[in-house]
Amino acid sequence: GEDVEQSLFLSVREGDSSVINCTYTDSSSTYLYWYKQEPGAGLQLLTYIFSNMDMKQDQRLTVLLNKKDKHLSLRIADTQTGDSAIYFCAESFSGNTPLVFGKGTRLSVIA
Amino acid sequence: SQTIHQWPATLVQPVGSPLSLECTVEGTSNPNLYWYRQAAGRGLQLLFYSVGIGQISSEVPQNLSASRPQDRQFILSSKKLLLSDSGFYLCAWQRSSGNTIYFGEGSWLTVV
Numbered sequence: 647g648e649d650v651e652q653s654l655f656l657s658v659r660e661g662d663s664s665v666i667n668c669t670y671t672d673s674s675s676t677y678l679y680w681y682k683q684e685p686g687a688g689l690q691l692l693t694y695i696f697s698n699m700d701m702k703q704d705q706r707l708t709v710l711l712n713k714k715d716k717h718l719s720l721r722i723a724d725t726q727t728g729d730s731a732i733y734f735c736a737e738s739f740s741g742n743t744p745l746v747f748g749k750g751t752r753l754s755v756i757a
Numbered sequence: 758s759q760t761i762h763q764w765p766a767t768l769v770q771p772v773g774s775p776l777s778l779e780c781t782v783e784g785t786s787n788p789n790l791y792w793y794r795q796a797a798g799r800g801l802q803l804l805f806y807s808v809g810i811g812q813i814s815s816e817v818p819q820n821l822s823a824s825r826p827q828d829r830q831f832i833l834s835s836k837k838l839l840l841s842d843s844g845f846y847l848c849a850w851q852r853s854s855g856n857t858i859y860f861g862e863g864s865w866l867t868v869v
Binding site for chain 2: 687690734744
């Protein structure tokens with residue numbers, strides 16, 4: 647079955663790197679996503695990676711995918727207070743099927 | 758470009774009252790549409806999704822219902838709200854046969 651797991655909380659100091667981890671169970675996923683939710687707002691697409699890739703970099707964000715271990719991570723370099731939010735991992739499959747989301751990791755950045 | 762809007766942004770309703778949340782998408786045709794709920798401090802729960810007008814799939818049995826009267830309009834309703842219906846409701850869209858979904862701004866519902 648489909649299941650996406652994330653740790654619920656992460657706390658880092660401003661300027662350090664943050665690494666948010668995610669594991670999934672269904673190997674037939676096509677894309678894997680990271681969404682960011684700021685307080686009281688909807689989810690904003692941060693980045694995504696196609697399942698046949700193992701790394702994607704976009705400015706301060708680096709996504710690593712280990713398909714063998716079904717492990718996805720999001721690294722935020724030089725974490726800022728504005729990065730404080732809930733980060734959701736999600737996987738998608740082919741066809742008209744909904745994404746499967748993790749429960750979200752709340753990132754707190756300490757100044 | 759495509760945009761998604763949902764309203765109202767915030768509402769406080771008494772127990773037993775009806776509910777109507779509306780979502781519209783512009784700039785695309787025949788999108789897949791979704792309603793999610795996020796209870797306080799919790800993850801996302803998929804409530805309904807639709808791949809076309811009049812086609813609604815329900816993921817969770819409850820006192821909520823959804824309708825899609827037009828191609829780019831998705832409505833979440835209830836005849837009688839319960840306290841447990843309180844939460845943050847998110848509408849989302851996806852290109853037909855696409856992957857990425859895009860969320861609206863969300864609607865805060867407090868049932869008192």
